[in-house]
Amino acid sequence: MAKKLPKRSEDYSKWYNELVVRAGLAENSGVRGMMVIKPYGFAIWEKMQAQLDKMFKETGHQNAYFPLLIPKSYFAKEAEHVEGFAKEAAVVTHYRLRTTADGKGIEVDPTAKLEEELIIRPTSETIIWDTYRRWIQSYRDLPLLINQWANVMRWEMRTRLFLRTAEFLWQEGHTAHETREEAVEEAERMINVYADFARNFMAMPVIKGYKTPTERFAGAEETYTIEALMQDGKALQSGTSHFLGQNFAKAFDVKYLSREGKLEYVWATSWGVSTRLMGALVMTHSDDNGLVLPPKLAPIQTVIIPIFKTTEQRQAIDRKAGEIVERLRNKGISVKYDNSDNYKPGWKFNEYELKGVPVRLAIGPRDLVNQTVEVARRDKLTKEIVSMDGIENYVENLLRDIQQNLFERAQQYRNEHITKVDSFEEFKDVLENKGGFILAHWDGTSETEEKIKELTKATIRCIPMDMDTSEEGKDLLTGKPSKQRVLFAKAY
């Protein structure tokens, strides 16, 4: 029997790291800060991708692909952007290796030095706006609504599987518009798409809001975010959408002939979610027994395990299970029937619990006699005996119920961890002893924001959009007047 996971209450961080590896989601590679996404983890990511891609297409976007490498000079064109992104970047300087003089190794060929260094994209605004200059002449070419699924690289010093890795997978939408209003509307539309996806597929409640200027994307005029709460009381930024104004159009000289016949700069947005969502998914629902997956993203929604001693028993169960598999598949439910005889049922129970399979059916010889199945649900770890007759409807409803329950459970936890706080002492106390989101007054200055971060490690996650937090009050730290509470938390 495999050893147990660390408990969340004892070492949350260790629990997460071990769970990700042991459930088959990802592991560290031999290359510093870069992960291998394992088949089971990748299958979940594929389900996320498929759903997001559908939602992007339904909102009028098309996919395209832009180069991995970006000339250094492109970054220098947008002043804030270069500060934010060009610094911790992987730099390609040469394009050839050669055999060493002793004939035993290989080394960089100094004669194959690039005239200009190329940067592995940390994000693609620069190369894409360099392309848009060729694609956009008139208002007839607008809006341009494009998305790219790609790998990107940011040279992180401290990495954690999915949450912060040097290379990660993501999608980045890059759109171009005639007017400010249309671009703002697009940026808001996409943060809403992300919020819907988080809620309805990941079963993860999120708070939508605006980032403060300090926390904005480098080069954005407004950054919208969705913030989720993990079970250790820390927030996780799960997706962002940026209104970029005309910054990139100006940097890359992208103008269009307007309906009035004037040359105008184009308005832009960009928006992205990444494999970080995998970390969010794990930390929102899972427990000390392993992963807990919402049925809509589970690669295997139902596992069936036969319990037998003799070959005759197994064969009888095989026949019955085959029928049930068929009935479930006809409902569009993904099923695995695991009748391998390498492992005992108890081992399999633990294994599929670890992997977060939402529903487990067990069938033994007595079940054949009684025409019953033992049904276990992963979210509540409860079991019951159910008639085989109509089992496919039962499982279908159960999966729906699990999806709903996971969302409600996460929402309840989240709601219990939004605390209104009016003094700095209380702020520190809540941060330390309760965790979660804190709604508090802020005087609106970057100085105060920075000071609070220094003193407590908490940051302003967002200025909420759909909670009414406007009211007169006084800044937590400085006592200066404030008109709205903002959302603080320690964050990943």
Next chain:
Amino acid sequence: MAKKLPKRSEDYSKWYNELVVRAGLAENSGVRGMMVIKPYGFAIWEKMQAQLDKMFKETGHQNAYFPLLIPKSYFAKEAEHVEGFAKEAAVVTHYRLRTTADGKGIEVDPTAKLEEELIIRPTSETIIWDTYRRWIQSYRDLPLLINQWANVMRWEMRTRLFLRTAEFLWQEGHTAHETREEAVEEAERMINVYADFARNFMAMPVIKGYKTPTERFAGAEETYTIEALMQDGKALQSGTSHFLGQNFAKAFDVKYLSREGKLEYVWATSWGVSTRLMGALVMTHSDDNGLVLPPKLAPIQTVIIPIFKTTEQRQAIDRKAGEIVERLRNKGISVKYDNSDNYKPGWKFNEYELKGVPVRLAIGPRDLVNQTVEVARRDKLTKEIVSMDGIENYVENLLRDIQQNLFERAQQYRNEHITKVDSFEEFKDVLENKGGFILAHWDGTSETEEKIKELTKATIRCIPMDMDTSEEGKDLLTGKPSKQRVLFAKAY
């Protein structure tokens, strides 16, 4: 009206380059040798991906993701592999940029030099086998059947859109097996999957065969290939599958405990197709009017164009077209109704011809009276008047017919361009004046192969697997005895 494409007969290469750009498939980026895949081109690639991915999963493979960057030392572990791949590679040497002393630019930070250089993957055998060492302990862990969709980079000096670019998109399967036989079977299975895909989806006939030792993948014991013939008489290698023996298992020390309780090296395969298939697709079917797409890969299978003078006419056509769109979509046919008034019908006809849309329906006021539609097929450039009644069935059959016709047309061309040749003079003559594949005797030595290449630029594309080419004969050049004809051609 947009200017015409160059004619294939006048400048095939220019025709290809312009077509790829003007049909909206791809274009060169601002980064040397790297392309932008435009939305229409990417939509075709997505269709290819979806179909291939389905076929891989049906043959038991799962997707995963491995790091983009590979330490230099990994390449050095497999002697042939390093020769073949590490030389023309993009090398990451630094991980940070800094502001220049004058504050005006950015430069590589010399203090942020990597201890060991990292190579952008030209192919992933090394990093994957480094990972498999951790994943494989016993025969129970085998076979391991994994695929990755990824970008790769090879520093090509002369690049052409899709056919040869520094960065390209591909999939690479990497499998691990208990026995030689099983691995060989897998390598053959996958070349068959590629051949099926080429024939049944791309409508592209291919010849399957073995590569000669000289043309094998660096590190392979056997390379299987599918070779297609382009309209200019040149061959295009369209997919390869490699039996890698135990070479990578030995290089990365990957052993498994066998059923007999012994530690044995694992047997391996790898196989891949890339965005190069886009080039093959274009060059197999297209004509002087533009792209010709097989219906199964066309992002838009049918376009409907209204022909009207007045708003009333347009509204009447809109209503009728709306019904037809609905009926076609219910058949699973992708349709675009283009009633934009920016452009005249003639312009639209040309545009959708350029884009290779298989079927065009035109509806004018007279059609409304007669309850007819003008139906044009892109492959034959023919038109006919068809009753609106049952038009969805008509189009459905027509699409099937076009798919079939494209394959047959390409196959006929290909068959007409396989020439048996028995003397070197004739060989040169056919190469120069007719082109295509040449079946000729070869003495089996790399020296002769190399010599023929030097003299004629023709290479041995493969030793065919499913044509019977065994017969006694004499080598074309040396007159030495040969037991089988092999397939020569000039190639992309």
